[in-house]
Amino acid sequence: MTSSPVSSFDTDEHLTFHGASVEIRDLTLAFGEIQVLRKVSLKVAPGTTTCIIGPSGSGKSTLLRGINRLHEPQSGDVIVSGRSVLKDKPDALRLRIGMVFQHFNLFPDHTALENVAMAPWKIKKLPKAKAYQLAADRLKEVGLEQRADHRPRYLSGGQQQRVAIARALAMDPEVMLFDEATSALDPELVKGVLNLMADLCQRGMTMIVVTHEMGFARKVADQVVFMDEGEIVEAGTPGEIFDNPQSARLRRFLSEVL
Numbered sequence: 001m002t003s004s005p006v007s008s009f010d011t012d013e014h015l016t017f018h019g020a021s022v023e024i025r026d027l028t029l030a031f032g033e034i035q036v037l038r039k040v041s042l043k044v045a046p047g048t049t050t051c052i053i054g055p056s057g058s059g060k061s062t063l064l065r066g067i068n069r070l071h072e073p074q075s076g077d078v079i080v081s082g083r084s085v086l087k088d089k090p091d092a093l094r095l096r097i098g099m100v101f102q103h104f105n106l107f108p109d110h111t112a113l114e115n116v117a118m119a120p121w122k123i124k125k126l127p128k129a130k131a132y133q134l135a136a137d138r139l140k141e142v143g144l145e146q147r148a149d150h151r152p153r154y155l156s157g158g159q160q161q162r163v164a165i166a167r168a169l170a171m172d173p174e175v176m177l178f179d180e181a182t183s184a185l186d187p188e189l190v191k192g193v194l195n196l197m198a199d200l201c202q203r204g205m206t207m208i209v210v211t212h213e214m215g216f217a218r219k220v221a222d223q224v225v226f227m228d229e230g231e232i233v234e235a236g237t238p239g240e241i242f243d244n245p246q247s248a249r250l251r252r253f254l255s256e257v258l
């Protein structure tokens, strides 16, 4: 990816990321009797963006949650930077893999700055002053330095989601997972969050993004993956997936969403 800015966000040199590679091998995951992921395999190169599309219930969220072990897979492997993470402690793994959810999950009784500083201070055990400085830097990066002292309820949905992204970035993740990060936002707020995500991509973060924003997937993704019924049905470049779908299932899905 080139480094030309695509948004109004700050582009200082220290904001370059060193994203890790991610490989998923034959991942199988079930909830009781229900088989949700069936031998899913996927390779994500360092510093690239993979968008996952597909109908509701196809296993997209479960795949993300299998990567950072919010759910435990039955079989298969998840390899980050060349090493299996399935034997790591889930808490340690989640320091390396940031996740952003549809509902921002901010602490309501803490300011934006406190929300971002909390994990570096309490979990990474940075000195408090350092954690707050880092939090201030991250908030600036997402364009919210003026809102540092606001609690979530005094921020728009788009601003809350940018705080959630800053919070994930404050842990210096090697990979960022986004699960429908813009689905709960009012339409006019979607673009700011998508621009921020495109910005992270340009700066070298490795990102796996479940999204319904087909325009974003087409423009920003290096790879687009179509899931249906717990399987990856097709994966390819945005051109391959959107302009030349091979399977009837993907053609049907695209005809419904485009």
Ligand SMILES: Nc1ncnc2c1ncn2[C@@H]1O[C@H](COP(=O)(O)OP(=O)(O)O)[C@@H](O)[C@H]1O
Pocket: 031, 034, 036, 054, 055, 056, 057, 058, 059, 060, 061, 062, 063
């Ligand atoms: N915690 C859970 N317990 C039982 N079933 C679940 C759980 N989470 C998801 N599922 C089921 O797994 C399937 C895939 O869900 P999900 O990964 O959320 O799909 P998507 O994100 O593509 O909409 C669905 O059938 C869903 O009902």
Ligand SMILES: [Mg+2]
Pocket: 060, 061, 062, 179
């Ligand atoms: Mg989902």
